Amino acid sequence: xILLKLLEQSFLGFISSAGFSILLLVPIKLxxxxxxxxxxxxxxxxxxxxxxxxxxxSNLLAAFFIEAISMYYARHKKCPATLFNIPGIVxxxxxxxxxxxxxxxxxxxYLKGMYFMIRAGGIAVAIAAGLILYDACHRxxxxxxxxxx
Amino acid sequence: xxxxxxxxxxxxxxxxxxxxxxxxxxRVEDTMNRIAGETGSVGVSFVTPTIVMIGLEETEHxxxxxxxxxxxxxxxxxxxxxxxxxxxxxxxxLGQLLKKVKEVNQxxxxxxxxxxxxxxxxxxxxxxxxxxGAWSDFFVTCFIGGVGYxxxxxxxxxxxxxxxxxxxxxxxxxxxxxxxxxxxIGHTTDHMIIGSIMxxxxxxxxxNSIRDLQQGHLLSGISRGVEVIIIAAMLAIGIAVAxxxxx
Numbered sequence: 001x002i003l004l005k006l007l008e009q010s011f012l013g014f015i016s017s018a019g020f021s022i023l024l025l026v027p028i029k030l031x032x033x034x035x036x037x038x039x040x041x042x043x044x045x046x047x048x049x050x051x052x053x054x055x056x057x058s059n060l061l062a063a064f065f066i067e068a069i070s071m072y073y074a075r076h077k078k079c080p081a082t083l084f085n086i087p088g089i090v091x092x093x094x095x096x097x098x099x100x101x102x103x104x105x106x107x108x109x110y111l112k113g114m115y116f117m118i119r120a121g122g123i124a125v126a127i128a129a130g131l132i133l134y135d136a137c138h139r140x141x142x143x144x145x146x147x148x149x
Numbered sequence: 150x151x152x153x154x155x156x157x158x159x160x161x162x163x164x165x166x167x168x169x170x171x172x173x174x175x176r177v178e179d180t181m182n183r184i185a186g187e188t189g190s191v192g193v194s195f196v197t198p199t200i201v202m203i204g205l206e207e208t209e210h211x212x213x214x215x216x217x218x219x220x221x222x223x224x225x226x227x228x229x230x231x232x233x234x235x236x237x238x239x240x241x242x243l244g245q246l247l248k249k250v251k252e253v254n255q256x257x258x259x260x261x262x263x264x265x266x267x268x269x270x271x272x273x274x275x276x277x278x279x280x281x282g283a284w285s286d287f288f289v290t291c292f293i294g295g296v297g298y299x300x301x302x303x304x305x306x307x308x309x310x311x312x313x314x315x316x317x318x319x320x321x322x323x324x325x326x327x328x329x330x331x332x333x334i335g336h337t338t339d340h341m342i343i344g345s346i347m348x349x350x351x352x353x354x355x356x357n358s359i360r361d362l363q364q365g366h367l368l369s370g371i372s373r374g375v376e377v378i379i380i381a382a383m384l385a386i387g388i389a390v391a392x393x394x395x396x
Contacts, residue, residue: 012275016347019272023265023348024171025222025258042279078234079227080176086223086353091279093352096343102385103339106392128359 006043013042013091021087030083033073037088041066045092055119056126059092063130071138085131094123152188157203157212159247160184160192164201165214166254167229171221171353174361174369177201180233184246187237197368198376221353224258262302269348270295277344282337289335294345297322301349315349315383322346323391331395342388351380 017038021031045062049055070084097120105113160181167177178194181203185192191206198219204211229250236246260268273294274287282290301318308314322345329335354377362370 009279012279015275016272016279019268019275020348021223022260022268023272024353025224025260027224027227027258030227078231080172080230082173082176083223083227086356089356090347090352091276093347093350093355095276095347095350096280096339098350098381098385099339099343099346099388102389103392105385106389124355125359128356128363131356131360132363 006046009046010039010043014039017042017087017090020090021083024087026083026087030077030079033077034084034087037066037069037073037084038091040069041088042091056122059123059126060130060133062092063089063127064134067131067134071134089127089131092123092127094120097123153205153208153210155243155247156185156188156190157205157210159243159250160194160203161201161212161214162247163229163233163250164194164196164203165216166250167226168196168198168201168216169219169254170225170257171219171223171357172226173357174198174366175364176226176230180230183237184233196366198372222257225253228253265302266295266298269298272348273297273345275344276347277337277340280340280343282340282344286335286337286341289329290341290344293322293325293329293341294348296325297345298348312379312383315380316387318349319346319384319387320391323388324395327391327395346384346388349380349384351377354380 014035018031018035020038021034022028026034041062044065045058048058048061053061066085066088067081070081070088073084074081097116101113101116101120104110104116163184164177164181167180174196177196181194181196181201182192185194185203185205190208193204193206195202199216201214201216202211232241232246232249232253235241236243241249270291274291277290278284278287297318300321301314304310304314304317308317322342326335326338326341326345329341330338335341354373358370358373358377360370361367361373
C-alpha cells in the first residue's frame with residue numbers, strides 16, 4: 001500500500017515537472033530529465049514529511065537533491081542546470097500556502113492569513129537554501145579535489 | 150578598432166538575448182565576460198533585469214542594450230550557451246557567433262497553442278493530486294486548468310497589459326471552480342484552485358531572485374523579488390474577487 005502510494009506520487013511528480021518544463025520551452029528531448037529531477041525531489045519531500053522532519057527541512061532536503069541531479073545532468077548534457085532545476089522545484093513551490101493566505105485574508109481571519117504568509121516565505125527561503133547549499137558543497141568538493149591532485 | 154566594436158556588439162547582443170529569455174544574472178555576466186576575455190582583454194559587464202552594459206578595461210568604449218520584454222524560453226538560453234562554448238573552444242569566430250545568436254532569437258522554438266493548453270491541463274490535474282486532492286476531481290481540474298490557460302494566452306495576445314493576464318486567469322479559475330463545486334462535480338475546492346493556478350506561480354523568478362541575492366547581485370535580486378510579489382498578489386486578487394462575487 002505504501003509502495004503503491006509512493007509509485008503514484010513519483011509518477012505524478014514526473015508528469016508535472018516534465019510538463020512544466022515543456023511549458024517553459026525546454027527542448028523536448030531534455031524534458032524527461034527535468035521530469036526525473038522533479039520526481040526525485042518530490043519523493044524526497046513526501047518521504048521526509050511522512051517521517052516527521054517538518055515542512056521547512058523537507059523542502060530544503062528536496063531542493064538539495066533536485067540541485068544535485070540538475071548539476072549532474074548539466075555536466076553530462078553540457079547545458080545550464082537551470083533547465084532542470086526550475087521545472088524540478090515546481091511541485092515544491094508554495095502555491096498552496098499563498099492560496100490559503102489570500103483565502104483567509106479575504107474571509108477576514110487575518111491571524112490565519114499571517115500564519116500562511118510566514119509559511120509561504122519560509123518555504124521559498126528553504127527551497128533556495130537547499131539549492132545554494134548543494135552549490136556550495138559542489139564547489140567545496142571540487143576545490144578540495146583540485147588541491148589534492 | 151573594428152575588432153573592438155564587433156566584440157562589444159557581440160557581447161551585448163548575447164547578454165540581451167539571454168536576459169530576454171530568462172537566464173540568471175550571474176550566468177549572463179559570466180558568459181559576456183568570458184567572450185570578452187577570449188581576445189585577451191578584460192571585460193567589465195553590468196547587468197540588471199532591464200539593462201545590459203559591457204565595456205573593456207583598456208579602452209573607453211562601452212556598449213549598452215535595453216531589455217524591454219522578458220519571457221521564459223529556456224531553449225534559447227541553452228542554444229546561446231552552446232554557441233558561446235563553441236566560440237571559447239575556438240570552433241567558430243566572433244562574426245559567426247553574432248550571426249548565430251541573432252538567428253536563434255529570430256527563430257525561437259515555440260509550441261502550438263493547443264499543445265500548450267493540453268500540457269497546462271495535464272499539469273494542473275497532476276499537481277492537484279500531488280498537493281493532496283482526490284482522484285475523482287482529476288478531469289474537472291484538467292478542464293479548469295485548460296480553460297484558465299486559454300484565457301491567459303488570449304489575454305496575453307489581445308489585451309497586452311502586463312500582470313493583468315495572471316489576474317484574469319486566476320479570476321476565471323476561481324469562478325469555474327466555485328461553479329463546479331456548486332453543481333456538485335468538484336469536491337476538494339481548495340486543491341482544485343491550487344492545482345490550476347500552479348502554472349502561473351512565478352517559481353522561476355522566485356528562485357532566480359534568491360539566487361541573484363546570494364551571488365551579490367543585490368539590484369537584480371530585489372527587482373525580481375518585487376516582480377514575484379506583484380504576480381503573486383495578482384493571482385491572489387483574482388481569486389479573491391471570484392470568491393466575493395460567488396459567495
